[in-house]
Every structure is written in structure tokens, then in C-alpha cells.
Amino acid sequence: MALTGIAIFKMLPKTNCKECGFPTCLAFAMALASGKAELAACPYVSEEAKEKLSAASAPPIRPVKIDMKDAQITTGGETVFFRHEKTFFNPTILAGTLNSDLSDADIDAKLSAFMKMQFERVGFNLRPQMFVVKDVNGDAAKFAAVAKAIVDKSDAAIVLMSDKVEVLKAGAEAAKERKPVLYAATAANADAVGGLAKEMGLPVVAKADGYDALAELTTKLTGMGLQDIILDSGARTIKQVLQDNIAIRRAPLLAQFKPFGFPTINLPCEMTDDPMKEALYASICIAKYGGIVVLKDLDPTYIFPLLLQRLNIYTDPQRPMIVTPGIYPLNNPDENSIIAITTNFALTYFIVTGEIEGSKVPTWLLIKDTEGLSVMTAWAAGKFSGDDVGMFVKKCGIVDKAKTRSLIIPGYAAAISGDLEEELPDWKILIGPREAAHIPAFFKAQ
Amino acid sequence: MAFEIPKGKYSGAIKPVTVGASNALTLGGETAYPFYLFEGQMPNKPRIAMEVWDIDPAEEWPAPVLEPFKDVVKDPAAWAQKCVKEYGAEAICLILKSTDPNGDNAPADAAAATAKKVADAVDVPLIVYGTSAVDKDAEVLAAVAEACVGKKLVLGPVQDKNFKKIGAQALAYDHSVSANTPIDVNLAKQLNILLGNLGVPESKILIDPTTGGLGYGMEYCYSVMERIRMAALTQDDDKLMLPMINYVGQEVWKVKECRQTNDEAPELGDQAKRGIMMEAITAASLLVAGSDLLIMRHPESIKLAKSLIEELS
Ligand code: B12
Ligand code: SF4
Numbered sequence: 053m054a055l056t057g058i059a060i061f062k063m064l065p066k067t068n069c070k071e072c073g074f075p076t077c078l079a080f081a082m083a084l085a086s087g088k089a090e091l092a093a094c095p096y097v098s099e100e101a102k103e104k105l106s107a108a109s110a111p112p113i114r115p116v117k118i119d120m121k122d123a124q125i126t127t128g129g130e131t132v133f134f135r136h137e138k139t140f141f142n143p144t145i146l147a148g149t150l151n152s153d154l155s156d157a158d159i160d161a162k163l164s165a166f167m168k169m170q171f172e173r174v175g176f177n178l179r180p181q182m183f184v185v186k187d188v189n190g191d192a193a194k195f196a197a198v199a200k201a202i203v204d205k206s207d208a209a210i211v212l213m214s215d216k217v218e219v220l221k222a223g224a225e226a227a228k229e230r231k232p233v234l235y236a237a238t239a240a241n242a243d244a245v246g247g248l249a250k251e252m253g254l255p256v257v258a259k260a261d262g263y264d265a266l267a268e269l270t271t272k273l274t275g276m277g278l279q280d281i282i283l284d285s286g287a288r289t290i291k292q293v294l295q296d297n298i299a300i301r302r303a304p305l306l307a308q309f310k311p312f313g314f315p316t317i318n319l320p321c322e323m324t325d326d327p328m329k330e331a332l333y334a335s336i337c338i339a340k341y342g343g344i345v346v347l348k349d350l351d352p353t354y355i356f357p358l359l360l361q362r363l364n365i366y367t368d369p370q371r372p373m374i375v376t377p378g379i380y381p382l383n384n385p386d387e388n389s390i391i392a393i394t395t396n397f398a399l400t401y402f403i404v405t406g407e408i409e410g411s412k413v414p415t416w417l418l419i420k421d422t423e424g425l426s427v428m429t430a431w432a433a434g435k436f437s438g439d440d441v442g443m444f445v446k447k448c449g450i451v452d453k454a455k456t457r458s459l460i461i462p463g464y465a466a467a468i469s470g471d472l473e474e475e476l477p478d479w480k481i482l483i484g485p486r487e488a489a490h491i492p493a494f495f496k497a498q
Numbered sequence: 499m500a501f502e503i504p505k506g507k508y509s510g511a512i513k514p515v516t517v518g519a520s521n522a523l524t525l526g527g528e529t530a531y532p533f534y535l536f537e538g539q540m541p542n543k544p545r546i547a548m549e550v551w552d553i554d555p556a557e558e559w560p561a562p563v564l565e566p567f568k569d570v571v572k573d574p575a576a577w578a579q580k581c582v583k584e585y586g587a588e589a590i591c592l593i594l595k596s597t598d599p600n601g602d603n604a605p606a607d608a609a610a611a612t613a614k615k616v617a618d619a620v621d622v623p624l625i626v627y628g629t630s631a632v633d634k635d636a637e638v639l640a641a642v643a644e645a646c647v648g649k650k651l652v653l654g655p656v657q658d659k660n661f662k663k664i665g666a667q668a669l670a671y672d673h674s675v676s677a678n679t680p681i682d683v684n685l686a687k688q689l690n691i692l693l694g695n696l697g698v699p700e701s702k703i704l705i706d707p708t709t710g711g712l713g714y715g716m717e718y719c720y721s722v723m724e725r726i727r728m729a730a731l732t733q734d735d736d737k738l739m740l741p742m743i744n745y746v747g748q749e750v751w752k753v754k755e756c757r758q759t760n761d762e763a764p765e766l767g768d769q770a771k772r773g774i775m776m777e778a779i780t781a782a783s784l785l786v787a788g789s790d791l792l793i794m795r796h797p798e799s800i801k802l803a804k805s806l807i808e809e810l811s
Contacts, residue, residue, distance in 0.1 A: 134721070134724050134725075134728070135717070135720075135721055135724075136721040136724060136725055168765070171765075173713075263501035263503075264500060264501055267501055289809065290806070290809050290810060291533075291535075291809055291810050291811075294533060294786075294810065295503075295534075295535075295536050298503070298534065299501075299503040299504075299536075302503060302504045303501070303503075303504060306504035307504040309501070309504075312501075328771070328774070328775065328778070328798075328802055329802065329805070331775055331779070332775075332778055332779065332782055332802050332806055335778075335779040335782045335783060336782055336786060336806070336810075339720075339782070339783050339786050339787075340786060351767055352765060352766050352767035352772075353766070353767025353768045353771045353772050353775065354767070354771075354772075354775055355767075356755065356766050356767065356772060357712060357772060357775040357776045357779045358779065360712045360713035360755075360776075361712055361713075361716070361779050361783060363713065364712065364713065364716045364717040364720065364783075365717065365720070365783070367717055369717070369721055399710075399714070399715045399718070402713070402714045402715070402753075403714060403715070405754075406714065406752065406753055406754050407752075409754055410752065410754075410757065485600070487630070489630075490600045493600045493601065494600075
């Protein structure tokens with residue numbers, strides 16, 4: 053809940069001592085209100101004012117930090133409803149499940165599959181990041197052993213899932229160094245589970261059916277001093293999950309409703325036994341505000357498409373994704389293969405390489421740095437001019453790799469061909485098709 | 499404390515568009531964001547049209563999506579019938595691939611005859627798409643419009659460079675148009691205005707915002723669709739209060755990860771199921787972004803998308 057400059061001013065010392073770097077306390081207050089200054093810059097604010105102000109300036113949806121082995125991932129902290137309004141900051145965390153009665157061999161296999169399930173794309177490492185340990189028989193020792201195995205043999209973040217406090221406690225002790233999330237505090241056990249979370253400094257899931265019960269529960273947990281809370285509204289149909297995720301996103305952002313100012317956890321794993329449907333439900337959760345999404349199994353067949361979707365939904369719409377400029381050999385080219393050039397906008401790159409790979413024609417594809425702009429945009433912005441492109445072709449090293457001296461340029465960049473011919477006098481410039489879809493026919497004809 | 503969901507403020511509604519002669523489908527009519535049924539209506543559920551080509555797609559379609567249609571790919575009418583009878587297709591989208599000037603470059607009248615044959619072979623609405631070659635599409639779709647009078651087709655993609663000819667023919671022979679612009683809210687609006695000026699009524703226009711496949715530009719399409727819906731429902735932009743159509747099958751199945759076989763990419767799991775999921779997840783994403791009509795390819799992806807629509811409604 054943002055405070056006005058005047059409201060903040062009332063809490064300041066009003067001495068105009070200038071130590072904050074502003075000429076007056078009022079100027080400082082105005083800067084604070086618009087997010088242009090930090091409260092810490094004033095050495096004289098009272099403790100009471102500090103508390104009030106930091107509560108007021110806390111993000112409406114709590115960013116909850118969760119530990120992997122060597123990294124911290126964050127869920128929550130979102131500020132908008134639609135990615136184009138700004139961006140979504142913290143990608144949905146994808147989790148798999150390990151039942152506590154699995155054999156050691158099965159656990160090892162699943163953990164090693166998890167460690168391998170990583171895909172490189174446009175400089176991002178796409179992967180699931182979490183396991184849920186699910187208590188299926190109340191055996192605390194076995195439960196703890198599975199949690200410990202995750203700590204020892206993987207870098208996964210951990211959620212401990214049991215309705216028995218002593219089982220959760222055993223797991224939490226065993227996986228202490230990974231700061232596992234406790235699932236779940238309910239109306240029935242809030243004191244015990246909340247107490248355990250408090251004592252060990254762990255995030256905790258609040259689970260209740262229905263909005264009012266959930267709000268009551270989180271109010272109780274925050275009253276106990278807990279801040280790192282994750283919400284499970286109890287919904288297990290996709291229609292209700294969608295509605296609840298929207299309600300929970302709206303409550304803090306539109307109505308300053310603090311009890312719902314936390315990220316969510318969705319459990320497609322409890323919604324169907326069909327892995328295809330499960331993945332499809334997960335995709336709705338990724339698109340619409342799911343903080344953590346739990347699947348039964350982590351199979352790349354389903355996980356890979358979900359990772360792509362997550363990448364798409366969570367890329368910053370204000371900054372184009374880029375690929376590294378350079379020479380890309382496609383379909384095993386040799387010194388007599390054709391040479392083509394395009395921009396380093398990731399979308400352009402994906403579409404063009406997709407078509408070239410589909411054509412099976414061996415090709416040297418040159419990627420010129422255009423700061424992530426598409427062909428026409430780059431041309432319009434002067435980042436794909438004849439001079440520029442010519443210079444790049446000379447310097448990039450392609451002349452050492454190929455004897456070919458003709459260069460295919462994108463059809464939309466036809467206007468640069470004259471300048472390019474001047475810049476590259478011993479090259480033949482070929483104007484390719486405008487649409488990537490026509491690349492295969494054109495390349496095959498070369 | 500009784501919690502109430504803070505409600506969205508809507509001032510507009512999507513206008514309904516009815517397509518097809520027999521078993522006509524009405525699209526649109528939403529009064530809230532997609533599937534936000536706690537605060538508005540979605541009187542007409544999104545629909546799925548099954549993709550049919552007028553040439554054998556064996557060279558372009560990866561094996562897993564070719565397989566279900568192997569017995570009919572050489573006969574578009576039989577193919578369309580199979581989609582309806584065996585897979586319960588509620589609409590067919592015929593892609594006139596043969597007319598591609600960079601491919602077979604088949605003449606307009608031959609393509610129109612095929613379209614007529616397919617339209618006669620099924621009793622569900624038919625969408626007829628060209629190949630995005632503006633001049634050729636104008637010629638082909640104009641001929642299709644005439645040949646299929648009475649069928650109330652959807653003709654597309656209609657672009658800013660060929661809307662006059664296709665729009666006039668659609669008007670003359672009582673078809674709808676799919677107005678295609680390259681991922682841009684203002685261009686979408688502009689083309690709808692141009693079509694309106696030509697006399698095409700809003701009850702006969704679908705917005706084709708240009709579709710991107712999963713991992714291949716889906717996010718641009720997703721955001722532009724959300725923005726179109728937002729403009730229509732909350733900013734009184736009446737030129738955008740129209741149903742949206744997405745050509746999903748094409749975009750998804752051409753991407754690398756749908757083509758890579760199990761030998762080529764063992765780390766990506768099973769090719770057939772992965773492809774089905776890539777298509778279904780693209781569809782799911784576009785459904786929550788506002789799609790009213792999805793053109794899809796694999797029967798299994800279609801089944802998944804349909805059950806999702808049912809469950810969300
Ligand atoms: C999104 C967009 C932007 C984004 C940038 C996104 C980005 N990362 O590039 C933003 C908002 C930043 C932008 C800015 C500008 N833009 Co702009 N933009 C667009 C838009 C809507 C889409 C571009 C796009 O993403 N295309 C998709 C990619 C994949 O296409 P592509 O790179 O061309 O690749 C295709 C083909 O070229 C081909 N291809 C690619 N490489 C190769 C290689 C070979 C060998 C072959 C054969 C084929 C081939 O295959 C691809 C798929 O078919 C276009 C309009 C449009 N719809 O085209 C305008 C457009 C390109 N922009 C334009 C302009 C003028 C600008 C600005 C100068 C000012 C402005 N009006 O906004 C600035 C310049 C930016 C700067 N930094 O100074 C004009 C260019 C007009 C012209 N021809 O000169 C356009 C056409 C809009 C218009 N009609 O006015 N823009
Ligand atoms: S440092 Fe504090 S007291 Fe001094 S002018 Fe700034 S706000 Fe006022």
C-alpha cells in the first residue's frame with residue numbers, strides 16, 4: 053500500500069538537515085513516495101516510523117526465496133496481471149514428486165535424471181528446480197532418508213509434504229541445509245507446523261479450502277511472525293485453480309488485501325492420473341500466476357514443452373531475447389556450402405534456423421549483432437546497413453571456412469544490396485525470400 | 499471477514515460471429531477475459547477446426563502427425579470427412595497449399611474446385627486459407643468465394659495488401675473473412691477499419707493476430723492477443739471487439755523439437771507425445787489469451803484442448 057509524500061513527511065523529523073541528500077524533509081518524502089529514494093538515507097527516522105514505512109513499502113506480493121544447492125530462486129514478487137504491462141519477474145518453479153516409499157535405486161535414478169534434465173536456450177538454462185517429498189505411510193525415518201538423498205545427490209529445492217508434524221520435523225532436520233518448504237500448515241496444525249517453520253526459519257505452505265479459511269490461516273501465521281508463506285487454496289479442478297490464482301493475484305494488487313500477498317502452489321499431480329492432462333493443467337498454471345507447480349513425474353516429454361512455455365511467458369517483453377553473434381554451421385556445411393546472414397534477435401534466429409535445418413541444405417549462417425532487433429527493425433534503426441553487414445562478413449572469419457563468395461541476405465533487407473556490393477566487391481549478393489517459410493525452396497535451388 | 503474477489507471492470511463485449519451453413523458455429527460473445535467466468539460470460543466456447551491440406555503433406559509434416567491421416571492425405575475431401583466422422587471435428591480448415599507461388603503454383607480455378615468438393619463433402623463450417631502470398635491469395639480466395647457460394651466460409655488470411663479483392667468477393671458471396679496482421683494491435687485495428695469501410699460487416703470478421711509456436715515467438719502472439727482483448731473489453735475499442743482465430747498446427751509442427759526423432763534427440767523424451775504436448779500447450783496458452791477458434795492438426799492434441807475447454811467452462 054503506497055503512502056503519499058505528505059503521509060511520509062508527517063513521520064520524518066522535519067529538521068531539514070539535508071543529510072539525506074535532499075534540500076528538505078518534504079523533498080525527501082516525495083522522493084520516497086515515488087520510489088526514487090531509500091529510507092535508509094535518513095539517519096534520523098524513529099524506529100516506529102521505520103516500521104510503518106517499511107511495512108507500507110513492502111512489495112504487495114511477498115517474494116519468497118527458496119534454496120537450491122548453489123542458488124536461491126524466488127517465487128512471488130509479481131506486480132502485474134499481464135506480462136505486457138511490465139514483465140513477470142519470477143518464473144514458475146516446476147517440481148516433481150518423490151514418494152517416501154520409493155526404493156533407493158528408484159530415488160537415485162530419479163535424482164540423476166533430474167540433474168540431467170537441463171536445456172540450454174538463448175543463454176538460459178531451462179530446467180525443473182524442485183522435488184516434493186511426499187509422505188505416503190507415516191514412516192518418518194524413510195521420509196527423512198529421501199529428503200537427505202535429495203540434499204546429497206542433487207541441487208534441487210525441496211518441499212516436504214506430510215500431514216504429520218513429526219514426519220515433517222524429521223524431514224526438515226535431515227534436509228536442514230537446503231531450507232525445505234513445509235507442506236502444509238492447516239487450520240488443524242497451524243501452531244505446530246507454523247512453530248516448526250518459525251523455529252527452523254523455513255518457508256511454509258498455508259493450505260485451506262476456500263478464501264475465508266485461507267485468509268484466516270495466513271493471518272494466524274503472520275501473527276506468529278512468519279513471512280515466507282505460500283498459498284494452497286485447496287482447489288483441485290483446473291477451473292477452480294484458475295479462478296483462485298486470479299483471485300489471489302488480484303487481492304493484494306487491487307484491494308491491498310494482505311492475507312493473500314503471497315505466491316501460490318498448484319498441484320496438477322493431484323488433479324489427474326493422465327500425464328498429458330497433467331502437463332496441460334500445468335501450462336494453465338504457468339500462464340496464470342502459479343508460483344510453484346507440482347507434477348508427479350519429471351519426464352522430458354512433458355517437461356520440455358512446459359519449460360518452453362515458461363520461458364515464453366516469463367521473458368521480459370521490454371528486452372528482446374538475443375543470441376550470440378557469429379558463424380553458425382547448420383546441416384554440416386563444408387567449404388563449398390552456401391552462406392546466409394541474419395540478425396541476432398532470438399525470434400528471427402529460431403525461425404530462420406528452423407527453416408534452414410528443415411531444408412537439410414548445408415549452410416553457414418552468419419548472425420550479425422543488431423542488439424536483438426528483427427531484420428526490418430534493425431534496418432530501419434541503421435543496425436543492418438550495407439556497410440555494417442559488409443564489415444561483419446569480412447571480419448567474422450567466414451572467408452577462412454568457406455570458399456563460397458556469394459551471400460544470401462534476407463528479402464526484407466534487399467535495400468542494402470547496393471551498398472553491400474560496394475563493401476564486398478568480390479562477393480555476389482543474392483537477395484533471398486522475404487518470408488522464412490520460403491527459405492527451403494530458395495536454398496535448395498542454389 | 500468474507501473475502502470477495504476484486505472484480506475486473508469491463509465496458510465492452512466481443513461481438514458474435516457466426517460461420518458456416520450447416521452446423522454453423524457462433525464464435526465470440528465474451529463479456530470478460532477468457533474463462534474468467536466468475537465475473538462474466540463466455541456464451542460461445544472456443545472451437546477447434548481440423549487442418550486439411552490440398553496436397554500430400556508427407557514432405558512437410560513430421561511422421562507422428564502424418565500417421566493418423568496416412569490413408570487420406572491424397573484426397574482432401576476424404577481427409578475432411580475422416581476428421582468429421584472419426585475425430586468429431588466441429589470445423590475444417592482447408593489450406594490451399596497447392597497454390598503457393600513458391601511451390602506448385604496451382605491455378606485459382608483448380609483450388610476453387612477443390613474447396614467446393616471439400617465443402618460439399620462435410621456438413622461442418624469450412625475455413626479456407628491460402629499461403630500468405632498476397633497476390634496469389636487474392637486471386638485464389640476470390641475464386642473460392644464464388645465457387646462456394648452458400649457455404650458461408652471463412653476466407654483468409656486477408657491482409658492489408660489484398661483485403662479489397664477478397665473482402666469484396668466475401669461480401670458478394672456471403673462469406674466471412676479472417677483479417678491477418680503481423681502481431682500488432684494497431685495494425686489489427688486498422689485492417690478491421692479498412693474492411694469496415696469496404697462494407698464488410700463486423701459480424702463477418704475474425705481477427706487473425708498471427709500465431710507463434712511454443713518457444714518460437716509464442717509470447718509475442720500471446721501478448722498481442724491479451725492486448726487486443728484488453729482494448730476490446732476495457733477500453734471501448736469497438737474495432738477490436740471481434741473473435742480471434744489462430745493457425746496453431748502449422749506453427750507448432752514446423753519447429754525443430756517437433757521434428758527431431760527419438761534417435762536425434764533422446765534427451766527430449768518421446769517425439770510423438772512431445773509434439774502432441776507442444777501443440778496442446780500452445781493451444782492452451784492461446785485459449786487463455788483469448789482465442790475463439792484454433793486451427794489444429796494432431797487428433798490427440800485436439801482431444802486434449804477440447805477437454806480443457808470443457809473443464810474450464
Ligand atoms: C516488434 C517491432 C519492433 C520492436 C522491436 C522488436 C525487435 N526485437 O526487433 C520495437 C518496438 C523495439 C520496434 C522499434 C522500431 N521499429 Co519496428 N517493428 C516491429 C514489428 C511489429 C515486428 C518485427 C518482428 O519482430 N518481426 C518478426 C521477425 C522474426 O521478423 P524478421 O526478423 O524480419 O525475420 C523474418 C524475415 O525477415 C525472414 N528472414 C530473417 N532473416 C533471414 C535471413 C535470410 C537469409 C532470409 C532469406 C530470410 C530471413 O524470416 C523471418 C520470418 O519470416 C515490425 C512490423 C512487422 N510486423 O513486420 C515493425 C517494423 C519493422 N518497425 C519499423 C520501424 C520504422 C521501427 C523504428 C525505427 C521506429 C518505429 N516506427 O517504431 C524502431 C527502431 C528500433 C530502434 N531501436 O531504434 C518499421 C520498418 C519500416 C521499414 N521497412 O523501414 C516496421 C516494418 C513497422 C512499420 N510498418 O512501420 N519495432
Ligand atoms: S536526513 Fe532526514 S531529517 Fe535530514 S533532511 Fe533528510 S529527511 Fe529530513
